[in-house]
Amino acid sequence: MKNHYSFTAGICLLLSSCAVPITYFGDRLSPTTSVEIYYSTHDVKREYKVIGHLTCENYPKQEAVKQRLSEYAKTVGADAVVILGTDATKNNQAAIVNADALKYTDK
DSSP states (O other): OOOHHHHHHHHHHHHTTTTTOEEEOOOOOOOOOOOOEEEEEGGGSSSSEEEEEEEEEESHHHHHHHHHHHHHHHTOOOOOOEEEEEEESSOOTOOOOEEEEEEEEEO
């Protein structure tokens, strides 16, 4: 039975290491329950301030990246995320996704 738990713990550790890592630099406010995703600040029709900057490893499925950014943004109190684009690295043309975390100020 002990080996079963060790095996299960190992699998969980392996799966958790495959998650898309996110780095954040900015303010942390009370968590929010929903986050809107934008691709340009011109599309944001509400007053806002940028509370921080997110960096996320790109992933073949864009929906997974958007979901991870959205979930993380909720924890720092953002109301919206503006995906700014990608940065290339030497080995991969779209390795990093950059985004801004926004807090609406017109509430």
